[in-house]
Amino acid sequence: MPEQFRHANFTAIISDLHLTEEEPVHPKYPLWKKYKTKQFFYDDELVEFFQLIEEKAGEEKVELILNGDIFDFDSVVTTPKDPTFHVSWLEKKRGLYPKPEKSCFKIQKILFDHPVFVQGLSDFIRRGHRVVFIIGNHDLELHFPEVQEEIRKTLKIASFEQDRVLFVEWFYISNKDTLIEHGNQYDPYCLCEDPVNPFVRGYNHISLKLPFGNLACRYIMNGMGFFNPHTDGGYIMTLKDYVSIFLRYMIRAQPLLVFTWFSGSVLTLWGTIQARIAVPLRNAFTIEKRVEEMAEKANAEPHMVRQLKELIVAPASANPFLIARELWLDRAFLILIFAILIFYIFTFLKAIFGISLFWSFIPLMLLLPFFLFYSRSVTSLVSSYKEPDDRILAMTAIITEVRRVIYGHTHLPRHEVIGSVEHLNSGTWSPAFADVEYKKPLEQRNYVWISPSEGQRRAELLKFERNVKPQRNSDAS
Numbered sequence: 001m002p003e004q005f006r007h008a009n010f011t012a013i014i015s016d017l018h019l020t021e022e023e024p025v026h027p028k029y030p031l032w033k034k035y036k037t038k039q040f041f042y043d044d045e046l047v048e049f050f051q052l053i054e055e056k057a058g059e060e061k062v063e064l065i066l067n068g069d070i071f072d073f074d075s076v077v078t079t080p081k082d083p084t085f086h087v088s089w090l091e092k093k094r095g096l097y098p099k100p101e102k103s104c105f106k107i108q109k110i111l112f113d114h115p116v117f118v119q120g121l122s123d124f125i126r127r128g129h130r131v132v133f134i135i136g137n138h139d140l141e142l143h144f145p146e147v148q149e150e151i152r153k154t155l156k157i158a159s160f161e162q163d164r165v166l167f168v169e170w171f172y173i174s175n176k177d178t179l180i181e182h183g184n185q186y187d188p189y190c191l192c193e194d195p196v197n198p199f200v201r202g203y204n205h206i207s208l209k210l211p212f213g214n215l216a217c218r219y220i221m222n223g224m225g226f227f228n229p230h231t232d233g234g235y236i237m238t239l240k241d242y243v244s245i246f247l248r249y250m251i252r253a254q255p256l257l258v259f260t261w262f263s264g265s266v267l268t269l270w271g272t273i274q275a276r277i278a279v280p281l282r283n284a285f286t287i288e289k290r291v292e293e294m295a296e297k298a299n300a301e302p303h304m305v306r307q308l309k310e311l312i313v314a315p316a317s318a319n320p321f322l323i324a325r326e327l328w329l330d331r332a333f334l335i336l337i338f339a340i341l342i343f344y345i346f347t348f349l350k351a352i353f354g355i356s357l358f359w360s361f362i363p364l365m366l367l368l369p370f371f372l373f374y375s376r377s378v379t380s381l382v383s384s385y386k387e388p389d390d391r392i393l394a395m396t397a398i399i400t401e402v403r404r405v406i407y408g409h410t411h412l413p414r415h416e417v418i419g420s421v422e423h424l425n426s427g428t429w430s431p432a433f434a435d436v437e438y439k440k441p442l443e444q445r446n447y448v449w450i451s452p453s454e455g456q457r458r459a460e461l462l463k464f465e466r467n468v469k470p471q472r473n474s475d476a477s
Contacts, residue, residue: 005166008063008175012053013448015067015408016428020075022113029253033225034438040431047120049464062129067408068136068182074217076106094222098208103141104150111154122155130164132172136182137190140208142167143198170195173299177457179400183407186388188316189213197280209278212317215271220264226250230432231442249436265327276317307399311392386410390418397421404459406448413446415461424448424461
């Protein structure tokens with residue numbers, strides 16, 4: 001790794017941009033995947049942000065950390081017109097599988113639809129600044145060397161300038177004082193189960209092992225375009241809310257929405273089980289070299305990689321029943337079992353007494369209060385994850401010998417001091433809204449700025465505002 005990544009006076013961190021392909025405006029239903037339309041692209045703002053941090057650093061160079069989920073591969077559903085590889089019917093509906101050649105197509109599509117961002121980042125690098133890509137959960141496909149090479153090629157930078165672009169698999173230590181990682185490794189629904197060995201071998205191919213969150217986005221969210229995946233409130237709701245939104249917005253556009261949800265949920269559950277039992281592609285003779293390479297790129301020591309790996313939480317996929325409950329499949333199967341049982345009972349009674357099958361609706365209606373009570377008692381654990389707990393925060397700081405830890409992933413900006421560790425989260429730039437009609441934006445445009453102050457570096461959580469000098473979000477130091 002180039003020596004220039006070892007030291008930094010000025011560091012800027014942003015995360016969760018979720019850049020993806022452009023969605024054409026639907027001629028009949030303008031709310032359909034509106035979050036992906038060009039109306040909500042903010043490439044111009046990103047270019048202004050690059051210029052802003054340059055001005056803040058003066059004559060010095062800036063270390064820009066793109067801390068995970070910069071690209072959203074899971075939301076890309078476009079497939080090539082004349083593919084050189086096989087595309088299944090499911091891929092045509094929900095997006096390509098994570099294989100090298102298919103992931104290259106997806107990153108080409110994303111970068112092609114964001115030329116302003118590409119040009120702005122390219123100019124930023126040409127002016128002597130450096131960029132670090134940290135892989136998150138929605139851009140796991142950056143693990144493929146072919147995808148990384150595609151990004152470098154699209155940036156159109158000279159060979160000597162390519163040394164200013166770095167891809168790290170998991171975490172990065174800036175200037176020996178700040179640990180930066182996306183944070184999904186502590187979320188049981190979104191972690192890369194083995195970031196040291198992320199690949200799995202299939203029949204005559206290599207692919208990535210995707211977590212539950214990615215599969216749910218592909219198989220469910222990509223088929224239910226009125227829900228915004230960038231905020232939990234956009235898709236994790238009560239039964240009453242689901243019914244209300246369906247009747248107001250979707251009954252004409254997707255009258256069979258329940259079947260779209262059910263099929264997507266079953267595919268997600270099946271894919272999660274398959275991913276769980278898939279064996280990572282490992283090589284006992286090269287594992288130590290792999291760890292050393294990861295450590296070198298992250299400005300860490302090999303023992304730090306091994307120790308941090310021990311802090312990774314157990315994946316939720318280890319419990320298929322938990323996954324089924326998150327997908328509401330437990331409630332669906334409960335209704336199905338009772339309906340079949342009651343139908344058979346009344347079919348038997350009809351054969352003996354000649355009663356009408358319409359009487360079967362009475363026990364079904366009597367069971368409805370018990371079903372609603374059960375549904376209300378089940379809470380989603382997906383939305384309950386906010387940040388790694390204090391124990392993990394403290395242990396990561398001790399292992400990496402830093403005094404500051406920065407995450408992304410949760411989309412929640414934070415700046416606090418927990419014990420002896422300063423903790424920040426840069427939030428998100430994604431088009432998040434609190435309502436289906438896109439009238440209540442939750443856009444934050446936050447970033448972390450680290451600069452020299454009295455012999456050491458000082459971190460601030462700032463909000464980017466166009467052509468306006470940024471104001472501090474927190475007084476924590």
